Amino acid sequence: MNQKHFPIAALFALALLVLLAGCAQVVAPSGGARDEQPPRLDSLHSTANYQTHFEKQDILLIFDEFIQLHDPYNQIVISPPLSKRPEVKVEKYRRIRLRFDDEEELHPNTTYTIYFGEAIKDFTEGNAADLRFVFSTGDHIDSLAAEGRVVDAVTGQGVPDVLVMLYEAAGWEDSIPSRDLPLYFARTDAQGAYRLENLRRDSFRLFALKDANGNYRFDQSAELIAFSDSLVVSGRDSTGVESLPPLRLFAQEQPLLLLDRIQPRYGLLKLLFNRPPYELSESSFEPASAFICRKAEQDSLLLWYHSSDTAALQVILSGGDFSDTVSLQPKGRAEFLSDHSLGFRQTLPAVQEAPARGKTDAQGSRPAAVPLVQVQKQLPETPIVLEFDTPLKSFRDGLFLWERDSLPLASSPLISIDSADCRNLHIEHPWQEGSVYRLQLLPGAVEDVYGGRLQDTTRFAWRIEKRENLSSLHLKLSFPDAAQTYVLQLKQGGELLWEQSVSGVEEWEHRFAVLEPGKYKVVVIEDRNGNDCYDTGDYWKHRQPERLAEKVPEELRPNWEVEVVWKVEF
Template sequence: MNRLAALILASLVCFQCAQKVAPTGGKKDEIPPKLVASHPVNKATNFKENVITLTFDEYVVIDNLMQKLIITPETDNTYTPLVKNETVILKFKKPFADSTTYTLNFGDGIKDQAERNPAQNLKLVFGTGALIDSGRVYGTVKDIRTNQPVFDALVGLYRLSDTLTPERIKPYYFSKTDSSGRFSIENTQLANYLLIALTDKNKNLLYNPKDESIAFIDTIVQVKSDTNNYQLSLFHSDVTEPKIQRTIPKVNDYTLVFNKGMDSAAVDFHQGPNLHYQLESPTQLKFYNIPAQTDTIRASITVRDSLGYELTFDQKIMFLPQRGKEKQPSPTSIKNTPPTSEAIEPLLNLELALSKPILNFDSTMLTITADSMITVAQQNTSFTWNRDRTLLKLKAATEAKDSVVIRIAKGAFISIENDSIPATTYKYNILKPADFGIIRGTVQNPSGRSFFIELLDKDFKNVISEVNTSPFVFRNIKPGNYRMRLILDDNRNGRWDTGNFKRKQQPEKILVYPSELIIKSNFEYEENYFTIPSR
């Protein structure tokens, strides 16, 4: 008996030693799940069911699939996603439309259960008719102002219609761009379409012109079985109609707030006093209670945005009555450009921005001194005001070697509210050319088209300088990295004009120099930077 027990014990020990134990540690699983079967199979025809299954080589989970799964053509056939171990099941509410090729692009919506590795390039194509459509359109989407690729832009093929408005109509076929801005719309019907790209920030497949950018091809796109390659450049174009959002009445002023930025405002007062007014910001038109009014003032106002959309309306302007102690107006402030932290050239070019319209300016109370001793004569100084008398451009020819000092006495500027800025002094150092770089270049322009060139910071956010001739030169550039672009100014208005899908108007073309310019001190760069195409 003891011998039998010993044999059983030995057998149990050997059995336990032979059992497989999961290894500890080791490399992390980075292998994505692989599709091993689907119903229907890829490129299947005559599919008449409303349930789709996909089976993988390991357990999977879905991740926000209803937002990530792109089904084209666009369909209102809702579905419910389910997961059972290695299988994903899509139960659609109804069968698919007859004689149509469908493409299901899953993005990264299906991942393995263990490490959440997404299935790669997961796409299923099937047809409900006897054939699989073979049309394909591909290309790239970039930002027009930077020429940089745009990731996750919506690119759509729209059925032809005289009343097509992407604000209300979704694309029939669509795709999303990858990190290189590339897109591909495949298995489409061989037909004619309109091709439009959107940033589609809210993911609703519709165009929101206030917040989203758009690009479109002017001509009808003829989709064939051979590939069609298109380059689209996104631009922002806020075509929403101007309107008043609210009014801000106060004792000393009355402000209209608009829903978008305005380029200009014109006011006609009806048989009443002409109040002072200004576009205090692109969205705010301010009227000053000068001369002081207690009655309602009626005015006809026309505002115009950068796209040429106008709003003309009659407005009653009523200031709040004075209650209690008289409220003092806010003091007038002033801002100088460039700031005094920047060195300047001896040929002074200064902008003074004031917070209120200026009623009186005494130029004799503004003095300019070069190198602490030489006073610049008035005849060598020029002053130019904007329409609202809120921006003064000052130019002065000096022979300064070290510094320029501008002194503004109190009382030099008297605002419409009868106050003045305090005495103010600006001191600028004169730059030393050896500390800066120079960019020289030429533009090949066989058709003689109008243009201007912008030198920008490396992120395309700020314009450093601008020229409009060839050959051109940018002088006294601080060492650093810069970008450069040429804007075709065909309407010769001195600025870039965006496009307008409603008017089928493309934006003015922009040529972006392909690489950064690395500027060093005491160094000149010269090249044929741009070639302008013929019209």
């Protein structure tokens, strides 16, 4: 018999290859299309789902690809809760084993649901398996369900990927969503719809959460939430499926906080808050004679003052749940007042030197050129607004020189200081379509509260737009409750163009005579607390966000009026 002899070196190399193969690391394959499929359960070789007469045993779940466990402590939720947390581990890269604690006793005739959340992910791309494991220790599995939608409280659009959770109603406390895991939960789809399944016959509290940190708890103040004021009672509907009203998702209102104070110069204090300080309806100075006016701008409050000396001032702020006192030392008073002059806040129109015209005089000189001012567009029936940089005290009509189409204006426009912003002048007049109005503001025409005046002649020019190039919008609204207060808004894009509060009426009508052609939106806010603005919800105060309704009229075209007849419903 012939025998083949292998060299010792070859045998050693073969053994080394086997050893390396056994110790090879699992790595993501390189190249190819990105894997977007989550792991799929091999139901044939896994512990059977939806069992009845279940007895305590290990639950083995086998998948079609390599998997990993992600944050199982927070992601895996069992309903009803167990007394002991089970052990969950990965075996042989493709298996999940859930082992109940030795002391755990499952309740008789009870349906259990194990929600795996995003705990089971594939090894390469992190795609999460959508898996619920359901079993019953009795002879049937609870089959009741509840469904509904989660919508944005402002836009009314469905919100995807929101956790909708049920908690036991018995022994309910408001703090439960921030500290305890839910009994049941579901996630909304792309349209904001959800369905809670395998519910027992019982009463529950309903809470929705845009979970920022993935722990199924409302433990971050910036997380979006929604809640139901009433109990969810499963099993009342003959179909076994409860249809629930929409949940309106909102950002919890943050307590107002004063973040910083800035004194850009003497006479102005700028207070910075963590959000718009709309509830600060009161602000006063000690001494009171130092206070001039105030203006809220986004997250800031501007306060102007003027004192007779440099003694410290006290600014007293109050409104809603907020109150604070700010000490202020008027610095730089003498320097500011010594060289202060009034300036403009708005961008002034461009000015060009016009060529000199006319005959030369005896010395060979031509008349001085009159500067050419860029002509701005102005709508008829709307005031011209001049924006200055400090609060205004007075103006002198005689130093406002007006022309219409190069001729002196026959009657002077009506000028007033804006009550909403003490830095602005409103100029009203029956402006004639197509005409060009020119204004020369002579030095000293306007004076502010600090004695500052215009130092130079300033020129403006406006062309009044023709109505044939403009549009009109006629609103006819009917409200659901005549006793309710409503805030009405007209918006274009993200800009608020007009706002008005109405109350005590069932029917309301208004005509916008001149608007630029384009797309607009009408917004109605149900102003339940009468503060003339929209209020978000507050879970801890059991307050739902105020309701809004929106209407988008057909696009406004030149020389055209659009009529909107709207029965407002929320």
